[in-house]
Amino acid sequence: xxxxxxxxxEQHAPAHRYAIITDSNVDHLYARDxxxxxxxxPHCTVFTFxxxxxxxxxxxxxxxxDQMLDAGLGRDSxxxxxxxxxxGDLGGFIASTYxxxxxxxxxxxxxxxxxxxxxxxxxxxxxxxxxxxxxTFYQPTVVIIDASTLKTLTDRHVRxxxxxxxxxxxxxxxxxxxxIESNSEAILDRDIDVLLELVIKSVNIKSRVVSDDExxxxxxxxxxxxxxxxxxxxxxxxxxxxHGEAVAIGMIAEAELGVSLGITEESTPATLRSxxxxxxxxxxxxxxxxxQVLHETIEFDKKARYGEPRFTLLEQIGRVSQAPDGxxxxxxxxxxIFEAFSHIM
Ligand SMILES: NC(=O)c1ccc[n+]([C@@H]2O[C@H](COP(=O)([O-])OP(=O)(O)OC[C@H]3O[C@@H](n4cnc5c(N)ncnc54)[C@H](O)[C@@H]3O)[C@@H](O)[C@H]2O)c1
Ligand SMILES: [Zn+2]
Numbered sequence: 001x002x003x004x005x006x007x008x009x010e011q012h013a014p015a016h017r018y019a020i021i022t023d024s025n026v027d028h029l030y031a032r033d034x035x036x037x038x039x040x041x042p043h044c045t046v047f048t049f050x051x052x053x054x055x056x057x058x059x060x061x062x063x064x065x066d067q068m069l070d071a072g073l074g075r076d077s078x079x080x081x082x083x084x085x086x087x088g089d090l091g092g093f094i095a096s097t098y099x100x101x102x103x104x105x106x107x108x109x110x111x112x113x114x115x116x117x118x119x120x121x122x123x124x125x126x127x128x129x130x131x132x133x134x135x136t137f138y139q140p141t142v143v144i145i146d147a148s149t150l151k152t153l154t155d156r157h158v159r160x161x162x163x164x165x166x167x168x169x170x171x172x173x174x175x176x177x178x179x180i181e182s183n184s185e186a187i188l189d190r191d192i193d194v195l196l197e198l199v200i201k202s203v204n205i206k207s208r209v210v211s212d213d214e215x216x217x218x219x220x221x222x223x224x225x226x227x228x229x230x231x232x233x234x235x236x237x238x239x240x241x242x243h244g245e246a247v248a249i250g251m252i253a254e255a256e257l258g259v260s261l262g263i264t265e266e267s268t269p270a271t272l273r274s275x276x277x278x279x280x281x282x283x284x285x286x287x288x289x290x291x292q293v294l295h296e297t298i299e300f301d302k303k304a305r306y307g308e309p310r311f312t313l314l315e316q317i318g319r320v321s322q323a324p325d326g327x328x329x330x331x332x333x334x335x336x337i338f339e340a341f342s343h344i345m
Contacts, residue, residue: 023055078105
């Protein structure tokens with residue numbers, strides 16, 4: 001697909017000028033070649049930021065939008081985010097705000113970005129208060145997934161991406177869950193056919209959920225399974241934990257929470273633990289993170305949400321529980337939250 005990128009763009013996202021937003025790793029791996037194929041500056045310009053979650057910030061947003069203005073990019077430009085979820089979230093936020101919004105194309109190159117972050121239109125940046133606290137809903141015109149780029153991804157990022165696939169399966173499809181567990185080795189070995197199938201199955205689930213509830217008024221929240229605890233782990237570890245790793249641990253904690261609230265089937269945490277472990281993902285929090293710190297981070301999250309922390313809880317693998325008030329997330333008493341933390345200590 002990447003070889004056909006110029007033709008795909010001409011058909012789906014024609015533009016006078018293209019801005020490629022990428023990070024310092026993906027820059028020489030893929031972005032430079034794509035830029036060359038699209039044509040020289042000024043037709044196509046590459047804007048590169050330092051790889052890593054720390055760049056998903058208002059600071060980088062400011063630097064790149066200034067560079068784009070300096071380069072004279074007008075409203076007839078299209079932004080291409082080429083890279084992992086950081087390039088996608090940041091590039092999408094830039095596209096949605098630059099000159100009040102220019103069209104946007106996602107070219108995800110990490111497994112996490114392919115199966116999760118490039119689909120659904122959530123963009124944004126982190127702040128010192130937490131993740132994704134400033135952002136927009138802004139749909140890409142087209143998402144171009146070329147799974148061959150996964151061959152250069154690190155093993156750790158392949159595993160972290162696979163955590164989001166476990167999440168998709170856990171909330172929507174127990175057959176898919178079993179398929180992932182029995183294909184764990186092939187996933188870790190990057191068997192391209194298995195990875196392609198994983199991408200297709202996950203994108204189908206994600207796009208179905210998002211199409212029903214684009215701006216998360218209701219059921220889209222089921223995609224946050226594992227993420228209330230996961231975001232707290234990720235933020236309080238100061239991003240030592242990758243997003244997918246934090247979500248893996250978060251899913252286990254939230255399954256335990258569901259059991260203690262009498263909502264989740266009792267065997268579910270063990271089933272999740274085994275799927276997570278088969279993908280060589282962590283099942284416990286880093287030893288330097290105290291339950292208090294985690295709790296405080298979740299506490300803050302609540303200000304950004306509904307006045308209190310809410311959790312997506314499973315009934316069982318493949319099915320999410322709807323709360324009595326009709327919401328797809330649940331409240332939980334503080335004691336139950338601490339009890340859930342004890343299972344990931
Ligand atoms: N918008 C959403 O709906 C959504 C959903 C899930 C996650 N996210 C966000 O996604 C981010 C995590 O994404 P990520 O794990 O892709 O992080 P990332 O963008 O930092 O990419 C991970 C690492 O892999 C490198 N990389 C990417 N593609 C590569 C390739 N093909 N070959 C070699 N190296 C490659 C990157 O340079 C980086 O070092 C988080 O910020 C998270 O909040 C967003
Ligand atoms: Zn996620």
